[in-house]
Amino acid sequence: MNEIAAFNATGIEESGASGELPHSIEAEQQLLGAILTNNDMYDRAASIIGPEHFYDPVHARIYEVAAARISKNALASPVTLKAFLEEEEGLKELGGTAYLARLAGAAISTFAVRDYAQMIYDFAIRRELISLGNDIAAKAQLVDVKSEPKEQIVEAEQSLYKLAEQGQTESGFQSFLKSVTEAVNVANQAYQRGGGMAGISTGLADLDKQLGGLHPSDLLILAGRPSMGKTSLATNIAYNVAKAYKKGINHDGVEGAVDGGVVGFFSLEMSAEQLAGRILAEAAEISSHKIRQGDFQEDEFRRFVEAAKELESCPLYIDDTPALPISQLAARARRLKRSYGLDLLVIDYLQLCRGTAENRVNEIAEISMGMKAIAKELNIPVIALSQLSRQVESRDDKRPQLSDLRESGSIEQDADVVMFVYRGEYYKEREKPDESDLVAMETWQGEMANLHGKAEVIVGKQRHGPIGTVNLSFEPQFTRFGNLVQQWQQGGDQDVGF
Template identity: 80%
Template sequence: MNEITAFNPTGAEIQSAESVPHSIEAEQQLLGAILTNNDVYDRIAAIIGPQHFYDPVHARIFETAAARIAKNNLASPVTLRAFLENDEGLKELGGAAYLAKLAGAAISTFAVRDYAQMIYDLAIRRALIALGHDIAGKAARVNVDSEPKDQIVEAEQKLYQLAEQGQAESGFQSFLKAVTDAVNVANAAYQREGGLAGISTGLVDLDSKLGGLHKSDLLILAGRPSMGKTSLATNIAFNVAKAYRRGTLTDGSQGAVDGGVVGFFSLEMSAEQLAGRVLAEASEISSHKIRQGDMDESEFRRFVEAAKTLESCPLYIDDTAAIPISQLAARARRLKRTHGLDLLIVDYLQLVRGSSDNRVQEIGEISMGLKAIAKELNIPVIALSQLSRQVESREDKRPQLSDLRESGSIEQDADVVMFVFREEYYKEREKPGDHEMDKMAEWQEAMSRLHGKAEVIIGKQRHGPIGTVELSFEAQFTRFGNLVKPWQQGGTPDY
């Protein structure tokens, strides 16, 4: 189409029965308005991108103009000519003269948001039609390897991506967009108090080591039984949900500006047991007392008040046992669509089911699936993991990467691997006999030094340092906290 026709808001280019929904006129009017007045771009940048244009030449014109405007350079028919003069598609439309026609035929700039919204809506309709054809085609092919339930999960995943991003497949993206996204993340960290790029765990020393919980990261939290994996995960979930504050994000959309909505897959404990742990921490009443109902009146009142406070916390628990990884992903998508989702916790990885009969391959499928969820939903995922028994046979019980069960795939897929370690637990079981006075004195000294302390050992971090973070641990409330350093008690730093 060499000639530019005026856009008719009532007609929107009547399509023939064979054509897919699109409006060349709306695209021309929008591009013409941008080339005439670059300030218009800021009003529509949050609505559409190059991928929403039906005509690929229009998409390239828009992308080139957007790149120049982002650098505070002029985007006009004259300046764009140098970048697009070798574009074969533009040559077919008339070359540089077509750019001048676009700018010359722009009627007005007041309706640009309407044009942008229309182009976006038509792009979504085209994607829905393509997705519908794809679903229908796969359903029509009766294939042993393609179960109907798997097709439903796949269709739901693609529909979710379409609803969230306006496109069924993201495909390749320009380096300019990737760089812009990276700068926005760094800017958010710079602007935020404490310099965190991600969500705060509520544990200061752990935050400073990790820089918070980063979007699209898979974090493995591993440990032997009784080390406090679930307690730490529950504490982080509670801290994030408690701090939740909704507001306007840097891109203009609504979301969590502090804290976040938390989804917790509890495959080992029931939702009621998990809620009991959160209540024990919030009310500072022993979880054992809560289970036994052994509370005095003041404690029970405190317990009820804590429960009322927690009612509004955006913490959602799913305690389905042995859930398949595909179902876990589908439920996470549904939660994000209905209530929002900023952090997902899975307790624990070995209890999720895969499709393979080979255990090592199954664990690999699960860890890859969790990483895929983190990237698709653009949220941090914390997955708890058991450690092998070889830890117990060593004199130094501190865990290391090789102690991860089926460690190859888990270690490979994870962005961060953390181990919970409480030396007090092991030292308690080394208590000497009452007749061994010297050993008893040594043991008591060691116990007093280790009492109420825990370590989180960061064994792998793709984007930062490894090392050990010391935390406090109050067993009766199953609560991890920030450990007060000697110089914070009036002493001096131990450099």
């Protein structure tokens, strides 16, 4: 082809075969011509495409050499590129280095570079999709004992989501004005909500006050020893957020959650049915033990059915697939956001995810980094539950510390907030003295009465706020945390002495 080829309206060569892959030689020529005419146009294209997105390998090579020179602050023009491309066989077929001059001369509009780049990128993605489809079809036809259909589906899904991740061109530097505007919008949201909270409400007033709500792009670690109630607290928060969900137009003019939110819950330990049972116990105020046994009074069963009906409309989605790799967990979260929206993600719990590293410490580091990446990419808060090491049990004061986070310091490093659930009643109950020791028994009963129905959420790290302890109420029969009524709040409209 010695001259610039003729093209039809679709941007595909007229002489091409009917089965030819989608592409636009003309768009590639126009983009290259614009860059060779004005090197400043390269930055507009580089944020969208690379050499691999070109259909014509000669064009890919020209773009690659031009990009290398521009990156070194050297001029990329038909004259300067000539020396690097003289021996290219493909270029010789197009008329040699004179083709570079024809590209520059035929460039119609340098300011349309971004549009051409997007067009080239879109065609490249279409070709990738066709190639992926062919691979899926070929593997499905190949009957192999080692390749199960389910594994092929997972592999295809991963490839598709990897392809979907590409081309996010709006990342990179942004002006300080834009950053300040976003910060003002966040502060305005907090002001409109009565102050004290810019993020999504947890439904627990004192916890909201300490955290300022759940903020987008934050990774919150909720840790505790077994039986402390971390899963219960996570389900309570998830239910509260989903129950409060209201759809509307946000400050940026985009439709979404104006209150509460759509919640995704990865339950890697409990089944979806067990998790739903816990949420139902909380909503209906019926013991979860009674629900499991089906031991209802008539009024309790009525409450149970009403609570179930109410929960039907809650945007709470549960995935109970065990031992999920972090890559699949991320892909499923993206899919949920695209399909139904996603405002909060809860993962129970971090150590049950799988990574690719052989070393356990490195694997946990990979998982915690992956969870932080999900929070940033989807712009949502992610609450990840975590186990604590047994060293807590060997101390006199059983309150957890940051050093108790199990298996990796990267959890503490990646997290924006680290919270610990602690119930003194659980430990005090196991210190019950012999009933014959009346003095010790009386002291123990007094301490138990003081601790009964109370829990602490210890905020051990908070990147954007203070650390401290939040006192909550805990009703074990309903697996429910709540706002703790302080002494000055008891007795209705008392004069509190202001």
